[in-house]
Amino acid sequence: MVFNSFTFAFFFLFVLAVLPWLDTRRSNLFLLAASVLFYAAWDVRFLLVIAFSTGFNFVTGQRIAMATGLLKKRWVWFNITINLGLLGFFKYYQFFADNLNALLAPMGISQGLPALHIILPLAISFYTFHCISYVIDIYRGQLQPASRFTDFALYLMLFPHLVAGPIVRASHLLPQIAARSRPSQGDWDAGMFLILWGLFKKVVVADNLAPKADRLFALSQAGAAEVVLGTVAFAFQIYADFSGYTDIARGAARLMGFHFDLNFKFPYLATSPSDFWQRWHISLSQWLRDYLYIPLGGNRCREWRVNLNLMLTMLIGGFWHGAAWNFVLWGGYHGALLCLHRAWSRHVSPRLGLGKQVGAFKWSAVPAILLMFGFTLYGWLLFRASSLVQVASFTRALFVPLSFPERAFCTEMARQAFYFMPMMLVEAWMIRRAKTELVFGSPWRNACFYVVLVYAILFLGAKSGEQFIYFNF
Template identity: 40%
Template sequence: MVFNSIDFVFFFPIVYFLYIIGTKRYQNILLLFSSYFFYGYWDYRYLSLLFISTVVDYFSSLGIVRSTSPGRKKFFLILSLASNLGILGFFKYFNFFSKSTTELLNHFGFQADSFTVNFLLPLGISFYTFQTMSYTIDVYKGKLEPTSNFWDFALYVSFFPQLVAGPIERATHLLPQISKQRILNLEETSRGVFLILLGYYKKVYIADNLALIVDPIFNDPSSSGSQVLFANFVFFFQIYGDFSGYSDIARGLSKMLGFDLMMNFNLPAFSLNVGDFWRRWHISFMSWLRDYVYFSLGSKDSSELRKNINNLIVFFLSGLWHGANWTFVIWGTICGFINLGHKYLSPYLPSSPKNRVARVFYLMGAFFLTINFISFPLIYFRSPSVEIAWMHNKAILLNFGSLDPKLITKFVKNIFFLMALEVYMYNTDDEFAIFRLPVYLRVAFYLIFFYSILILGNFANDAFIYFVF
């Protein structure tokens, strides 16, 4: 089930009505049942994986705190990591590594046939696996006391608004909200409705309409270099609308239910530089890699070389997490080198001028350059294979060609209103700055949202891009 489907339009109001009339204990049971129904609606067979992950991490965490020896504590941690990464590795990466190994052996003259398994990638497995692992790791490090309530923990793992595409929550943030009585109020409900409308606007109007520009260019082998570069730039805004739109809807639904999920995107189009961008983009995932991978590699007290290598490892793993394809690995690795390049060039870059007018032009230039640096490796992210990505790269170098100005006009018209709204959010440093406006202006915003979604929206594609990750 996806947020922008007719099924969900009927599903959530029913759940919400039953939710608001119940007590906390009843609410949690309802949400747990609803979450399993939400996930099982896609393919009920994969509910077993969700349940296995829940059981393993629940009992592993209890085993850690009840163990008296360090070795036994480590055993339960390894049990959790091996189980979670084993399931993730088998379902997401088995075929990828099997094919890659076979191709490598054949390249060196060995005769080998790849063995692959035909199954669907479980929806959201990369997201909920990282969420459950962080729980056990935090318990092992003494940062968190494990919950003794299995059903609360099961809801933490399966909470349907953020189950399949994040944000990847931390137990220290979400579990206390599950265990306490939640009081619904008009302010948070209003903010939730705003986030839901904004999310649908980003997905149906922004992302899915921009796909009509991006897809024909990337799917055409004869596309010129200028078309590919433009489509690559537009794809940044498409994936931003798609992914941040999902996160906004997830956070909005959660607010209506009395929960506060972490912000996953903080106006990434307004990043001053590459480093700033990665602090604003997919925040829950990038902070997860920082806390559980980068710091675990000993980066705090390491040499400069070691920190740089660890940085590349993190971005390499980021690419691999996104998909079992060398295109994602290359994308992540390039992003790592770009990040390192910024690290060493930043001392030589001009600082923001004090003059207000000059500062506006400085910021506009910084935003534009940052988006271009981030967009550059997206050729690999968007292409289905390395060969096709290389074909597009050759077009940029050897067949630059021309670009239809109508495409630029269409793109600008599509993102203009969202960018204007985000400029206001950026200047006020408040994602809910719309509530500072007079009522009649807020009504105008909502009418624009409704009109753009229902009349101008593209409903041909209901899938979210990050569902495949």
């Protein structure tokens, strides 16, 4: 039941039609039932895993709140061990088994770990991180455990954020569940725009760029021009796809009376690696910072240790995305960028008299934006590649002159820009107006813009019905 399907549209309209007739307690129970149905529509077997996670984390959260001293810490480590063990078994067992068996084969050991052909439960990466942050916040005294099991279950399974985020902190969502307010007119305006804007980004931009990116990454070898075109296509595809999903999730939640925080903030206008991670998948970046980087010591250590903390955080963040070496490489690449930028900012930039870009957009920041976008593009090549062999082949191709005439290259880039430039122009307008949600003051302007979006979705959108990229994680 994907967001860009008629099945979800009918499901969501039914939910919106029922909610006004129910009080807070009954509406929460109804939303929990709807979320269970939404999740079960993918594969009813997945319910067993998420039901165990829900019950286990609710009980251990209560135990952590009641325990003291060493027992409190033991409950936390027990909870984290089980959560990560569950994620590791379903998501990473086959990866480790394949790599271990490959290492043992030259030694004459034919069989190490058996192949189990495990089906990855949908959204396990996201709800595992929700569970871990929930119990750690209780341990730190920053959150009281949910008093009702159904409230905690709804926090974990609320269908807008269940499958691919954003990662919503319990301290932010549980109070809204306990005292849910009815959506205001402003919520309806913002919610409708976010849903339509998210669908436009997904159906018109991401799904039309997908074949161009897929064409490149289906090859084992390619020329420099093909690599550049395919990687640019994927860069805007994944941004439109994932930020589009988040916009729909935030809009749907808004129409039901819930508010989710911003998850993307124009990441391709980042001027540095650290700036990029304050703009891209913000909920994950903040989760890694608060529950991994800072507990490792953060930037309170010696310089070598700070760099190690950055590298470990990004390696784990990359591996979280998928059980493949290219994700580890992608995480390590961004970790290296963060370490190098930190060294530059501390030791080189002050000597050159280079100031830090702050505040509103300035034209003087354009060189830094273009340089960072180039670094980001190569990162997406690592992320999307199907193997390390393909990474090596495409990297070599980038050092060879363009493999077909410049005019053809520009023509193809212009075709791709036809899909992503309208999106970028609208979001540039949003920056100029200092808005994170585009809502015109006039109802007539709102209506006209909605008509344009609906027309584009119906008649310019790809007909392939592509699944959202982050559903795979």
